[in-house]
Amino acid sequence: MIAPKPFLKGVSHFVLLGVLFLGSGFAVDADLSASQGNSVVRGTLVCIGKESKEVPCIGKGSAWALKAANGQIYLLKSDKLAETLIEEKRLRSKDFQLTLRKSGDSDSHEIVKSQFFRDGKLYDFYYFCDVCNITIHTSGLCMCCRQETEYHEKLAE
Numbered sequence: 001m002i003a004p005k006p007f008l009k010g011v012s013h014f015v016l017l018g019v020l021f022l023g024s025g026f027a028v029d030a031d032l033s034a035s036q037g038n039s040v041v042r043g044t045l046v047c048i049g050k051e052s053k054e055v056p057c058i059g060k061g062s063a064w065a066l067k068a069a070n071g072q073i074y075l076l077k078s079d080k081l082a083e084t085l086i087e088e089k090r091l092r093s094k095d096f097q098l099t100l101r102k103s104g105d106s107d108s109h110e111i112v113k114s115q116f117f118r119d120g121k122l123y124d125f126y127y128f129c130d131v132c133n134i135t136i137h138t139s140g141l142c143m144c145c146r147q148e149t150e151y152h153e154k155l156a157e
């Protein structure tokens, strides 16, 4: 009565592999949307404390990470790009889509591109300096002239 379901069988094998290799980096490399070793991951920002446990984002001593819907944790390198996601209130969202690149030999990931979802729509955001006529991807003063920059967002194509 039960017909073979090769497709479903394939999927369960894939999930099993993903679970077995979770944390070893295999699951990241297997990301189908990845290109040139980059992974595109949608998730929320969390803080990771000692023993790789999720902790409240207060005080120092914790690292930032992106937590994907499947629970996988992608540690983020603590740079201005990561800081911008935490500090920029105008994003009005905690639902991010980040393009990540493995940072050297460490367990953390560099942010290549930051986008966010609001009301189910994907947005790009950036800062613009009128004086220098340049686009910047981190909040704060312009890196060239130290003037205030202007926040912009637009629907991703």
Ligand SMILES: [Zn+2]
Residues within 6 Å of the ligand: 129, 130, 131, 132, 133, 142, 143, 144, 145, 146, 147
């Ligand atoms: Zn400038």
